[in-house]
Amino acid sequence: GAGVSQSPRYKVTKRGQDVALRCDPISGHVSLYWYRQALGQGPEFLTYFNYEAQQDKSGLPNDRFSAERPEGSISTLTIQRTEQRDSAMYRCASSHHSPGTSGSAGELFFGEGSRLTVL
Amino acid sequence: GESVGLHLPTLSVQEGDNSIINCAYSNSASDYFIWYKQESGKGPQFIIDIRSNMDKRQGQRVTVLLNKTVKHLSLQIAATQPGDSAVYFCAETPRGGYNKLIFGAGTRLAVHP
Numbered sequence: 001g002a003g004v005s006q007s008p009r010y011k012v013t014k015r016g017q018d019v020a021l022r023c024d025p026i027s028g029h030v031s032l033y034w035y036r037q038a039l040g041q042g043p044e045f046l047t048y049f050n051y052e053a054q055q056d057k058s059g060l061p062n063d064r065f066s067a068e069r070p071e072g073s074i075s076t077l078t079i080q081r082t083e084q085r086d087s088a089m090y091r092c093a094s095s096h097h098s099p100g101t102s103g104s105a106g107e108l109f110f111g112e113g114s115r116l117t118v119l
Numbered sequence: 120g121e122s123v124g125l126h127l128p129t130l131s132v133q134e135g136d137n138s139i140i141n142c143a144y145s146n147s148a149s150d151y152f153i154w155y156k157q158e159s160g161k162g163p164q165f166i167i168d169i170r171s172n173m174d175k176r177q178g179q180r181v182t183v184l185l186n187k188t189v190k191h192l193s194l195q196i197a198a199t200q201p202g203d204s205a206v207y208f209c210a211e212t213p214r215g216g217y218n219k220l221i222f223g224a225g226t227r228l229a230v231h232p
Contacts, residue, residue, distance in 0.1 A: 004162070031218065040127055042208045042222030043163065056218055091162055107153075108220065110162030 004111035006092050012117045013082055021077045021114045025094030032075050033093040034067055082118045089113040129227040138196040140226050142209035149211035154194045158205045204230045
């Protein structure tokens with residue numbers, strides 16, 4: 001597709017359930033990022049992939065959060081045993097560049113996000 | 120769509136005026152800075168970037184200024200248009216850490232006709 005696609009756009013779940021959020025990056029983009037954005041705040045880094053390798057997961061809040069990108073394209077962010085504090089907009093972004101390369105390394109292309117509500 | 124920036128500082132300008140949005144960054148070791156624009160219900164969109172070895176960079180109708188001495192970044196928008204209404208975020212990356220953008224709190228720009 002033309003842009004980063006995320007699904008589902010909206011997810012309402014009960015506390016304790018597991019959720020999986022999907023990201024389909026722009027075709028050919030090497031780097032893929034997951035961010036979380038609370039209302040009224042800037043996106044908060046969660047994790048980053050270069051191709052299929054998870055290079056940085058320092059932003060994942062705890063071990064209930066995990067992410068994978070097995071074939072270097074589509075990625076899934078999984079939250080196990082969801083809690084109300086997990087409610088947020090989860091945004092995926094992709095970039096043509098690998099970190100440290102020349103050019104606009106900060107030009108991430110964000111998807112429209114998956115809004116998670118945990119009741 | 121989702122409303123971004125419910126409690127953010129707001130800059131109100133008249134259409135056609137120039138806008139200046141300011142940002143104070145926290146890490147003196149950051150060496151790459153970016154401005155993003157986020158319209159309601161959409162993801163952030165890249166506007167312009169600047170590296171720490173520069174103090175000014177110009178794009179189309181936008182200019183970013185970097186003052187490393189006081190850790191201050193600004194975005195200037197010339198001839199502001201209604202389509203510029205959005206929340207603007209500055210972001211920084213630590214040296215060598217281009218994979219991790221650290222976003223600031225954001226400023227809402229409201230353009231009035």
